[in-house]
Amino acid sequence: MSLFTNFEAVLGMMGALLLIYFNLLLLCLANKTFKYYGVHIARFLTFSDWVFLFLLSILLAYAVAADNLVVKGLVFAITTAGAFALFVDALLFRLYSIELEPSSIKEFFVDRKIFIAQGKTQINLIIFNRISALLVTWLWFIVSLLFDQNIIWATTGFLAQSLFIIAKSRYKISVVLLGVVLLYPLYFFIDFFIEISYLYGVYIAVTLPILGFVLKLKYQYTEFFQNSNSFEHIIGANSMAIDDSVTFKPSDKLLLDVPINDTHSSSSFGLCKDANVLIISVESLGKKYIDYYNGPARFSIFDKLAKQGIVSKNHYCISANTDNALFHWYQGSRKNPYASLTKLSRYDTWFLTSQNIDSFGMKQLLSTSGFKNILDNKFIGAIKSQPTSNHWGGSDQVITQQGLDWFLEHRDQSSPFFMHILNAQTHVNYQVSNTKKYNRFSSGSYGRYLNAVEEGAEWVENIFEKLSNNGLLEDTVVVLCGDHGQSFGEFGYKVHSNAIIAEQILTPLVISHPKIKPKSVDISSHFDILPTIFDLLGVTDVCNAYGRSLLSDKAFSPIPLYTKTHRGSMPSSFGYVDMDKKILIDMIYKKISHLNHDDMPTRNLSAKDKQYYLNLAYRMLSNR
Numbered sequence: 001m002s003l004f005t006n007f008e009a010v011l012g013m014m015g016a017l018l019l020i021y022f023n024l025l026l027l028c029l030a031n032k033t034f035k036y037y038g039v040h041i042a043r044f045l046t047f048s049d050w051v052f053l054f055l056l057s058i059l060l061a062y063a064v065a066a067d068n069l070v071v072k073g074l075v076f077a078i079t080t081a082g083a084f085a086l087f088v089d090a091l092l093f094r095l096y097s098i099e100l101e102p103s104s105i106k107e108f109f110v111d112r113k114i115f116i117a118q119g120k121t122q123i124n125l126i127i128f129n130r131i132s133a134l135l136v137t138w139l140w141f142i143v144s145l146l147f148d149q150n151i152i153w154a155t156t157g158f159l160a161q162s163l164f165i166i167a168k169s170r171y172k173i174s175v176v177l178l179g180v181v182l183l184y185p186l187y188f189f190i191d192f193f194i195e196i197s198y199l200y201g202v203y204i205a206v207t208l209p210i211l212g213f214v215l216k217l218k219y220q221y222t223e224f225f226q227n228s229n230s231f232e233h234i235i236g237a238n239s240m241a242i243d244d245s246v247t248f249k250p251s252d253k254l255l256l257d258v259p260i261n262d263t264h265s266s267s268s269f270g271l272c273k274d275a276n277v278l279i280i281s282v283e284s285l286g287k288k289y290i291d292y293y294n295g296p297a298r299f300s301i302f303d304k305l306a307k308q309g310i311v312s313k314n315h316y317c318i319s320a321n322t323d324n325a326l327f328h329w330y331q332g333s334r335k336n337p338y339a340s341l342t343k344l345s346r347y348d349t350w351f352l353t354s355q356n357i358d359s360f361g362m363k364q365l366l367s368t369s370g371f372k373n374i375l376d377n378k379f380i381g382a383i384k385s386q387p388t389s390n391h392w393g394g395s396d397q398v399i400t401q402q403g404l405d406w407f408l409e410h411r412d413q414s415s416p417f418f419m420h421i422l423n424a425q426t427h428v429n430y431q432v433s434n435t436k437k438y439n440r441f442s443s444g445s446y447g448r449y450l451n452a453v454e455e456g457a458e459w460v461e462n463i464f465e466k467l468s469n470n471g472l473l474e475d476t477v478v479v480l481c482g483d484h485g486q487s488f489g490e491f492g493y494k495v496h497s498n499a500i501i502a503e504q505i506l507t508p509l510v511i512s513h514p515k516i517k518p519k520s521v522d523i524s525s526h527f528d529i530l531p532t533i534f535d536l537l538g539v540t541d542v543c544n545a546y547g548r549s550l551l552s553d554k555a556f557s558p559i560p561l562y563t564k565t566h567r568g569s570m571p572s573s574f575g576y577v578d579m580d581k582k583i584l585i586d587m588i589y590k591k592i593s594h595l596n597h598d599d600m601p602t603r604n605l606s607a608k609d610k611q612y613y614l615n616l617a618y619r620m621l622s623n624r
Contacts, residue, residue, distance in 0.1 A: 035090035270538025286485030309512030330369035341370025482507030
């Protein structure tokens with residue numbers, strides 16, 4: 001069969017071509033759903049995806065029509081290799097938050113032992129089931145096309161498996177079954193589609209590109225058209241690449257240096273000498289959600305603390321992820337770590353949480369930071385053999401009841417204490433224990449979150465009450481903040497860990513003690529919390545810190561912001577914040593923006609400006 005005849009056959013079998021195209025779209029969507037499960041990065045197929053897969057469908061349809069087994073084998077081998085690369089890309093992202101691209105491959109092989117060890121702790125049965133579904137789906141599709149050419153059966157198996165992936169959960173198996181049932185009416189029309197005339201095939205082949213071109217002209221600045229396809233980063237075709245030839249302005253070169261601040265330089269040094277320290281970080285508590293910052297949720301305990309403390313108008317968590325937040329609290333920056341609590345040799349150090357800290361290296365981080373007593377959901381639940389109840393960890397009420405009881409019974413009464421408490425109920429899926437009392441908002445995701453935040457305020461008050469009843473709150477420096485924020489669809493992002501937008505990166509912060517005069521600061525970060533505490537305690541034997549005491553008159557130093565998720569070898573979103581601006585770089589949506597603290601645009605950037613800020617932010621982050 002000649003080349004022309006083959007392509008004529010492709011046009012004459014437009015029904016088969018469209019079925020192949022539909023199958024490939026489903027595979028790509030299933031792969032994206034698997035890749036971004038639990039991360040809530042937008043999973044839609046971009047215009048570039050649709051175009052690329054349409055061209056691939058033509059190639060596959062041509063191979064199906066070809067009489068030459070060599071042509072068939074070559075086309076399907078290349079296609080299978082591409083699908084496998086797409087699958088590996090999704091798996092790497094799920095396990096390590098990196099993508100399959102040249103620099104990541106090099107990094108993986110250099111540190112392969114570490115990656116493999118980490119992967120063993122991350123993978124679970126749910127991931128394995130979805131991996132199996134993806135592989136079986138693709139093999140079924142390829143084998144059917146290669147040997148049987150029965151597109152109906154290939155489509156049946158493919159749709160059933162893909163719907164399982166897209167449904168994401170065995171609890172939604174009804175969605176899969178419904179999809180399979182709906183396939184049967186398709187059988188009656190398959191023969192008709194395959195016999196579509198040559199002229200109709202030509203009509204579709206001509207009009208589809210024209211339609212795509214018109215839509216792109218009209219909506220070219222939308223995410224659908226601007227975002228990259230699922231394949232370009234795999235071959236290293238990243239349009240947002242670092243340009244080593246960029247020269248930085250003399251004023252910006254200061255941003256590349258790591259600012260090291262003396263932690264005991266304010267006039268309040270030693271104001272709270274030998275005081276206890278209590279840090280309460282509320283899981284996923286964003287600044288914009290509580291009433292002190294004009295948000296909808298009531299959190300009156302914050303107002304009470306603010307009357308005798310330092311309040312930050314814009315407090316940055318640096319990276320919207322709990323383990324990263326803890327790292328920046330207690331370890332500083334990666335290139336300037338300091339063993340924080342080991343300097344408080346006289347203090348009895350405790351970490352209490354209803355979360356499971358076995359994952360992500362959190363337990364090791366807490367130990368190396370100097371916490372001598374660590375009570376997590378497993379330990380607390382074992383104290384009185386009470387099961388935990390929270391989806392993400394354990395019941396927050398277990399902390400206030402059993403955890404604090406254990407602390408009061410076993411603490412070193414001859415020493416002041418340093419205690420950090422982290423809850424769990426405000427983590428997605430947002431659980432409320434007392435639904436009769438805390439139900440002001442809807443039962444949707446956002447409403448459940450706000451209800452959980454309001455109950456979280458009561459949880460904080462219960463901690464204060466218990467410590468106060470035991471005479472342990474009168475001389476205690478109290479820090480109340482969020483570990484990070486939470487987003488609900490702003491700019492296409494949900495939950496946390498995947499963006500540096502205000503909803504995820506800004507949290508409330510108050511540092512309170514009866515001796516502190518009320519004060520507000522315009523901007524702060526997690527780096528500043530420990531230096532402020534050291535300043536109040538009068539601790540001198542500390543290393544220089546990447547951060548400053550909020551009681552000092554030292555100016556805020558620009559700080560990098562970044563996500564836990566990656567795009568290639570770089571964070572999927574990163575940038576930096578200064579007193580008067582925030583630079584946001586989004587590798588997923590391919591955006592570089594000049595913003596204020598509320599993410600409102602303050603300046604239009606040229607292509608040259610964007611490349612400059614991309615390089616500046618990347619170098620700034622790399623140096624830290």
